[in-house]
Amino acid sequence: MEKSLGIAIIGAGITGLTAADHLVKAGRDVELFDKGRGSGGRISTRRTENGVFDHGAPEIQAESGAFRDFLSALGAVSGECGSNFGAPGMRSIFDPLISRLDINQGAEVAGLARESRGWVVRLTNGRSVAHFHTVLVTAPAPQAQSLVASVAPKLARDIDAVSMQPVWTCLVEFDTPLPLPGKLSGRGRVMRADRMASKPAREDAREAWVIHMRPEFGLEDTHVDRAIVAPLILDAFGETYGLTLPQARYLDAHRWLYAFANQPLGRPFLGDAEAGLLVGGDWTLGRRAEHGFESGLEMAKAVLSREVVSV
Numbered sequence: 001m002e003k004s005l006g007i008a009i010i011g012a013g014i015t016g017l018t019a020a021d022h023l024v025k026a027g028r029d030v031e032l033f034d035k036g037r038g039s040g041g042r043i044s045t046r047r048t049e050n051g052v053f054d055h056g057a058p059e060i061q062a063e064s065g066a067f068r069d070f071l072s073a074l075g076a077v078s079g080e081c082g083s084n085f086g087a088p089g090m091r092s093i094f095d096p097l098i099s100r101l102d103i104n105q106g107a108e109v110a111g112l113a114r115e116s117r118g119w120v121v122r123l124t125n126g127r128s129v130a131h132f133h134t135v136l137v138t139a140p141a142p143q144a145q146s147l148v149a150s151v152a153p154k155l156a157r158d159i160d161a162v163s164m165q166p167v168w169t170c171l172v173e174f175d176t177p178l179p180l181p182g183k184l185s186g187r188g189r190v191m192r193a194d195r196m197a198s199k200p201a202r203e204d205a206r207e208a209w210v211i212h213m214r215p216e217f218g219l220e221d222t223h224v225d226r227a228i229v230a231p232l233i234l235d236a237f238g239e240t241y242g243l244t245l246p247q248a249r250y251l252d253a254h255r256w257l258y259a260f261a262n263q264p265l266g267r268p269f270l271g272d273a274e275a276g277l278l279v280g281g282d283w284t285l286g287r288r289a290e291h292g293f294e295s296g297l298e299m300a301k302a303v304l305s306r307e308v309v310s311v
C-alpha cells in the first residue's frame with residue numbers, strides 16, 4: 001500500500017505510544033504497528049471470565065515531573081510513593097491515547113527495507129506498508145535487533161550490549177482470602193506479588209493474585225508448558241510465605257521472554273534521525289516504564305529537531 005511519507009513506529013508499548021503522542025501533537029503523520037491484540041506491551045492486563053489480571057507491570061513508578069504529568073493527563077490513578085495504576089486494569093492507562101492514534105494491532109513486523117522513496121515495513125502476513133521517511137523500532141532489545149539486522153548491521157551489533165531476562169508470572173484466583181497484605185515486594189524466589197483488589201480504584205471482590213517469580217526461576221527449562229509451571233509457582237509461593245494455599249478457581253501462567261534488561265544501554269536510543277531509523281525502549285535506560293517514556297520522548301524530539309534543521 002502506498003502512502004504519503006510519514007513516520008512508522010513498531011511497538012505500541014509505553015515507548016512507542018509516548019513517541020507517537022509527541023509526534024502527533026507536533027502535527028506529524030504517525031502509524032503504529034504492534035503484533036499484540038492490544039496496545040500497552042509489558043504494561044498488560046488479561047481479561048478473563050473471572051475478571052482482570054495485571055500480568056505485566058503491577059504498577060508504574062514516576063520519578064520525574066514530566067512522567068507524572070504524562071500519567072496524570074491520561075487519568076492514571078496515583079497511589080502511595082509515586083506509584084500509578086490503571087483501572088479496571090493497568091493497560092487501561094493507555095485508553096485515552098490509543099483512541100486517538102493510528103495503531104495496527106495484530107500486525108507483526110517481519111522486517112524493514114530501504115527503498116529510494118523511503119522505508120518499507122514488511123509484515124509477517126505478507127503485506128507491506130510504504131513509504132515512511134522515518135521508522136522508530138521500540139521492541140525489546142533482541143526483537144529490535146532482529147528487525148534492523150539486515151538494514152543496519154552496525155546498529156544491530158550495538159544492541160548486542162543489552163541482554164534481557166525472562167520472568168515467569170502466575171495468575172491465580174483463590175476460593176478464600178489469603179492472610180497477606182495486598183502487595184508483597186518479594187522474598188526468596190518470589191520477586192513480587194499483588195492482590196488485584198488491593199490496587200486503588202478497583203471494584204473487585206475476588207481473591208485474585210498475580211505472582212512474578214525472579215528471573216532465575218524456571219531458567220533450567222526454557223520451554224516448559226505453562227500448565228505445568230503455574231502449579232510449580234503456587235507451590236513456591238506457598239512455601240515462601242509459609243501458607244497452605246486454598247483451592248484455586250482460576251490458574252494460569254505467562255512467560256515474559258524479555259522482561260527486563262540486565263544491563264541497560266546507557267543512552268536513550270540508537271540510530272539517528274538523519275538516516276531515518278531509530279531504535280529505543282526501556283532497555284536503553286533501565287528496566288521500568290519511566291525509562292521507556294524517556295526513550296520514546298527523546299526519539300520523538302530527535303525526529304522533530306532533525307526536521308527543523310533540514311527545512
Ligand SMILES: Cc1cc2nc3c(=O)[nH]c(=O)nc-3n(C[C@H](O)[C@H](O)[C@H](O)COP(=O)(O)OP(=O)(O)OC[C@H]3O[C@@H](n4cnc5c(N)ncnc54)[C@H](O)[C@@H]3O)c2cc1C
Nearest residue numbers: 011013014015034035041042057109139281282288289292
Ligand atoms: C513482570 C514485569 C514486571 C514489571 N514491573 C514493573 C514495575 O513495577 N514498574 C515499572 O515501571 N515497570 C515494570 N515493568 C517494566 C515495564 O513493563 C516496561 O519497562 C515497559 O512496559 C516497557 O515498555 P516498552 O514500550 O519499552 O516495551 P514493551 O512494553 O515490551 O513494548 C514493545 C511492543 O513491541 C511489540 N513488538 C515486538 N516485536 C514486534 C514486531 N516484530 N512487530 C510488531 N510489534 C512488535 C510488542 O508486542 C510490544 O507491544 C515490569 C515488566 C514486567 C515484564
